[in-house]
Amino acid sequence: MASQSTDLSNFKFSMPVPIRWNDMDALGHINNVLYFEYFQIARGEYMNTASKSWDWTKHMFVIAHIECDYFKEINPFTKDPLIKTRVSGISNKSFDMEYAIVSTGKDGEQVLHAIGKNVNVYIDMTTKKSETIPDWLREELSHFEGL
Numbered sequence: 001m002a003s004q005s006t007d008l009s010n011f012k013f014s015m016p017v018p019i020r021w022n023d024m025d026a027l028g029h030i031n032n033v034l035y036f037e038y039f040q041i042a043r044g045e046y047m048n049t050a051s052k053s054w055d056w057t058k059h060m061f062v063i064a065h066i067e068c069d070y071f072k073e074i075n076p077f078t079k080d081p082l083i084k085t086r087v088s089g090i091s092n093k094s095f096d097m098e099y100a101i102v103s104t105g106k107d108g109e110q111v112l113h114a115i116g117k118n119v120n121v122y123i124d125m126t127t128k129k130s131e132t133i134p135d136w137l138r139e140e141l142s143h144f145e146g147l
Helices: 034-050 135-145
Strands: 013-016 060-070 079-090 094-104 110-123
Touching: 013 034, 034 060, 034 079, 034 094, 034 110, 034 135, 060 094, 079 135
Parallel strands: none
Antiparallel strands: 013 079, 060 110, 079 094, 094 110
């Protein structure tokens, strides 16, 4: 897993973190499990942006592994939280995604709240078994990321 020194310039996609009031826990900050939901939302938006051919009714992937490291809490006073998302590698049947949740600090500096990573396995929608990532998807993701 990366550290707080993660190079955020490698992320080409970002979106606002969709914080809801009920995401807060008794400590007054975003509950840790919600970060995985934010990753899921960003993953979907990323695919809709990076791939012009992606169709959720025809193509799917499952999560084989997911992790998150937390650095600084997100609370109601966190300014402009964003989730940055990227594909960091493409294998035969899977691809890796990375996430960074950032905000703007008091002096305008970028604050890193959490980083995450997951492995997506491409599956056949009929058999529900893994299959080779199609060339068109590999090309679109590689082009978007400059891989």
